[in-house]
Amino acid sequence: MRNPDLVVSIQEEDFSAADLESDLLRAGGPATGACVAFTGYVRGANTGDAVSAMELEHYPGMTEKSIAAIAGEAFGRWPLGAVRVIHRVGRLLPGERIVYVGVAAAHRREAFAACEFIMDYLKTRAPFWKKETTDRGERWVEARSSDTSAAERW
Amino acid sequence: MRNPDLVVSIQEEDFSAADLESDLLRAGGPATGACVAFTGYVRGANTGDAVSAMELEHYPGMTEKSIAAIAGEAFGRWPLGAVRVIHRVGRLLPGERIVYVGVAAAHRREAFAACEFIMDYLKTRAPFWKKETTDRGERWVEARSSDTSAAERW
Amino acid sequence: MMVTVRFFASYREKLNTRQLQVPLPRPGCRVSDLLEQLVASGGELWADVLARDNTVVAVNQVVCDLQRVIGEGDEVAFYPPVTGG
Amino acid sequence: MMVTVRFFASYREKLNTRQLQVPLPRPGCRVSDLLEQLVASGGELWADVLARDNTVVAVNQVVCDLQRVIGEGDEVAFYPPVTGG
Numbered sequence: 001m002r003n004p005d006l007v008v009s010i011q012e013e014d015f016s017a018a019d020l021e022s023d024l025l026r027a028g029g030p031a032t033g034a035c036v037a038f039t040g041y042v043r044g045a046n047t048g049d050a051v052s053a054m055e056l057e058h059y060p061g062m063t064e065k066s067i068a069a070i071a072g073e074a075f076g077r078w079p080l081g082a083v084r085v086i087h088r089v090g091r092l093l094p095g096e097r098i099v100y101v102g103v104a105a106a107h108r109r110e111a112f113a114a115c116e117f118i119m120d121y122l123k124t125r126a127p128f129w130k131k132e133t134t135d136r137g138e139r140w141v142e143a144r145s146s147d148t149s150a151a152e153r154w
Numbered sequence: 155m156r157n158p159d160l161v162v163s164i165q166e167e168d169f170s171a172a173d174l175e176s177d178l179l180r181a182g183g184p185a186t187g188a189c190v191a192f193t194g195y196v197r198g199a200n201t202g203d204a205v206s207a208m209e210l211e212h213y214p215g216m217t218e219k220s221i222a223a224i225a226g227e228a229f230g231r232w233p234l235g236a237v238r239v240i241h242r243v244g245r246l247l248p249g250e251r252i253v254y255v256g257v258a259a260a261h262r263r264e265a266f267a268a269c270e271f272i273m274d275y276l277k278t279r280a281p282f283w284k285k286e287t288t289d290r291g292e293r294w295v296e297a298r299s300s301d302t303s304a305a306e307r308w
Numbered sequence: 309m310m311v312t313v314r315f316f317a318s319y320r321e322k323l324n325t326r327q328l329q330v331p332l333p334r335p336g337c338r339v340s341d342l343l344e345q346l347v348a349s350g351g352e353l354w355a356d357v358l359a360r361d362n363t364v365v366a367v368n369q370v371v372c373d374l375q376r377v378i379g380e381g382d383e384v385a386f387y388p389p390v391t392g393g
Numbered sequence: 394m395m396v397t398v399r400f401f402a403s404y405r406e407k408l409n410t411r412q413l414q415v416p417l418p419r420p421g422c423r424v425s426d427l428l429e430q431l432v433a434s435g436g437e438l439w440a441d442v443l444a445r446d447n448t449v450v451a452v453n454q455v456v457c458d459l460q461r462v463i464g465e466g467d468e469v470a471f472y473p474p475v476t477g478g
Contacts (some may be wrong), residue, residue: 018172021193030198030248036269037191038262039175040393044184055315056392061384062369087392094184099393108192108273108306111309115190116266119393124373127364127385128392129317140318143389150263194478210477211402216454241477253478271452273478279456281449281470282477283402294403297447297474 004075004080008067010058010135012090020084020102028081028104035092037102044094050133056089056098061135063087074103077117078110085118087128115152124151137138158229159236162221164212166244174238174256182258184237190265191256192273198248203288210243210252213281217241224275228257231271232264239272241282271308278305309335309380311342316387322357325352332378339365340374342384362389394420396427401472407442408435417463424450425459427469434442447474 005027007129009015017039024035042054071083087100101118105111130141159181163169171193176219178189196208225237235258257271259265284295309332312336334342347362366385367376378384394417405411418426432440451470452461463469 033197035193039189043187112270123393128391130391141391143391277478280477284476295476297476
C-alpha cells in the first residue's frame with residue numbers, strides 16, 4: 001500500500017476547498033495536470049422532510065485508519081500525485097460542507113476514477129453516521145443500497 | 155436541450171474555484187448535496203520536453219456555442235442543478251489553471267458523470283488549440299487518440 | 309481476560325451504552341461467542357439491536373466477521389451500516 | 394455569392410492566412426467544392442494542409458462533413474483536431 005502524499009482530517013471546523021486544492025497542487029508537483037474535487041453538502045431536504053440540522057458521529061481512530069486504507073487502495077490502482085480527504089463531524093446545518101475528497105494526478109482519467117472510488121468506499125466503509133433533525137424529530141439516516149452497489153462496481 | 159443553470163466563460167484572466175463553487179451552490183439551491191469540480195493545469199512537462207509556456211487559441215463564438223451544446227447534452231442525460239465551465243485562452247505558464255468544469259447536483263453519481271462527460275466532450279469538440287513553448291521551440295500539441303476514445307464511451 | 313466493547317450511533321442510543329468492559333466468555337472464543345454473552349445478559353432489547361443481518365463488527369478498528377477470534381485487551385465494536393460522506 | 398473562410402491554429406500558421414472572403418464555386422455547391430477551389434488556387438501547400446483525413450470542417454460554427462451544402466454569407470472554418478481542456 002503506497003501513500004505517496006495523503007492527508008486525512010476528521011474535524012468539526014469547516015475547510016477551504018481553495019486551500020486544499022493549492023496544497024494538492026504543491027504536493028502533486030509540476031507533473032500535475034488534473035485535479036478532481038468532490039464536496040458533499042448537507043441537503044435541506046432528504047426523502048421528503050425538511051432537514052433543519054445534521055449530527056455526524058464517527059469512530060475516532062478507526063475512521064482515520066479506514067480512510068487511509070481506502071486512499072491506499074486508490075494509490076495502488078491509479079498513478080496519483082496527491083490525495084486529501086476531509087470529513088467533518090458534529091452538528092452541521094443545511095448548505096454546510098460535510099466532506100471533501102481531492103485528487104491530483106497527471107491526467108484527468110485517473111483523477112476522476114480515484115476521486116469517485118474513494119467517495120464510494122468512504123460511503124460504505126468509513127465509520128460515520130448521520131442523524132437528521134426534521135420537523136418530525138430526530139432520525140438516524142438509513143444506509144442506501146445504491147451506495148453499496150456503487151462501491152461494488154470497482 | 156434544457157440549460158437550467160449554465161454559465162460558460164472564455165477568458166484570459168484566472169478564476170477562483172472557491173467563488174465558482176459558491177455560485178454553483180447558490181444556483182443549485184437547497185437540493186444540492188454534491189459538487190464535483192475538475193480543474194486542468196498546465197503541466198511543466200509534456201511527452202518529454204520541459205514546457206516553459208503554453209499559448210491557447212480558440213474560435214470565438216463557436217467555442218461558447220459548442221460548450222453550451224455539450225453542457226446541454228449533460229443536462230439532458232442527468233438531473234443536474236447547475237454547471238459552470240471556464241476556459242482560459244492566451245498565454246499560460248506551468249502550474250496555471252487552464253479549465254474548470256463544476257457540476258452541482260443532488261447526488262454524487264450524476265455530478266461525477268456529468269463533470270467527466272463535459273470534460274471528455276470539451277476535449278474532443280470545443281475549438282481550442284494548445285501551442286507549447288519548449289527548449290526545442292514552439293509546437294502545436296497533437297490530439298490524443300485516448301481523448302477520442304474517452305468521448306466515445308458516453 | 310477483558311475486552312472493550314463499543315457501540316455507535318443508533319446502537320449506542322438504543323442500548324444506552326457507549327462502552328463496556330466485559331470478561332471474555334472463554335479463551336480462544338469468537339466474536340459470535342461474545343455476542344451471545346452480551347445478548348444473554350442484556351435481554352430482548354440487546355438481541356433486537358445486535359442480532360441483525362446488517363450489524364457491522366470491527367475488532368481493533370478493522371471490520372471482520374463473527375468468526376474472528378478475540379483475546380485479552382481487544383476492542384470489539386458493533387454498529388449499524390455507515391452513512392457518512 | 395461570397396463565403397468567409399477561416400483557418401485556426403497550425404492551419405492558420407502554415408497557410409499564413411487567418412480569414413478569406415472567396416466567391417462560392419457555384420450555387421448549391423458543397424464544402425468539398427470549396428475545398429477543391431481553395432487547393433486549386435493555393436497550390437501544393439494548401440493541398441498538404443487542408444486535404445487531410447482529420448481536418449475538421451465547421452459551417453456557421455457547427456461541425457459538419459464535406460457534403461454540407463453552403464451558400465451566400467456562410468462562414469466555413471477548417472482546422473486541425475482540437476486540443477483544449
